[in-house]
Amino acid sequence: MTTERTLVLVKPDGVRRALTGEILRRIEAKGYTVVALERRSADADLLAAHYAEHEGKPFFAPLLEFMGSGPVVAAVVEGNRVIEGVRSLAGATDPTVAAPGTIRGDLARTWDTAVVQNLVHGSDSPESAAREIALWFPSL
Ligand code: DAT
Ligand code: MG
Numbered sequence: 001m002t003t004e005r006t007l008v009l010v011k012p013d014g015v016r017r018a019l020t021g022e023i024l025r026r027i028e029a030k031g032y033t034v035v036a037l038e039r040r041s042a043d044a045d046l047l048a049a050h051y052a053e054h055e056g057k058p059f060f061a062p063l064l065e066f067m068g069s070g071p072v073v074a075a076v077v078e079g080n081r082v083i084e085g086v087r088s089l090a091g092a093t094d095p096t097v098a099a100p101g102t103i104r105g106d107l108a109r110t111w112d113t114a115v116v117q118n119l120v121h122g123s124d125s126p127e128s129a130a131r132e133i134a135l136w137f138p139s140l
Helices: 012-016 020-029 044-050 060-067 082-090 103-107 126-136
Strands: 003-010 033-040 072-080 120-122
Touching (some): 003 082, 020 072, 020 082, 020 103, 044 060, 044 126, 072 082, 072 126
Antiparallel strands (some): 003 072, 003 120, 033 072
C-alpha cells in the first residue's frame, strides 16, 4: 500500500453545472476517501500560488480569471496511489481528447474559450499534492 493524499478541486464550471456530487461520486466509487471538503471562492493570490508553475504562459491570466469566476469545491482525498488514480479518473487536460469514461471525457465541454474549462483539478505528483494541500487546507 502506498497511502497518499491529493488535492481535488471541482472547478467553477463543475460547481455551476451542479456536477460536484457526480465528480465526488466517481472518486468515492473508486475507493478513495474524502478527508476534507470545503466550498469556497478563491482569491487571486491563492489561485496564483496554486498555479505558479504556469506563470508566464498565455493561458495564465484567463486561467486565474476562470478559476475566480465562481466558487470551487476543494477536497483532500486519500487512498492507495490516489494521486495517479485521480489523474486517471479526470482524464486528459483537453476535453476533446480525454477518453470516454473519464470525468473530463464524459462531462467537460469542448475547449472553445481562452482557457480549457475541464471541471476538475488533481495534483500531479506527491510534491505538488503536499504543496497544494498546505495552500488550500493549512490546518491539515
Ligand atoms: P492539468 O489540469 O491536466 O494538470 P495543466 O496543469 O497543464 O493541466 O494546466 C492547468 C489548467 O490550465 C488546465 O486544467 C486547463 C488550463 N490549460 C492548460 N493548458 C492550456 C492551454 N494550452 N490553453 C488553455 N488552457 C490551458
Ligand atoms: Mg496540472
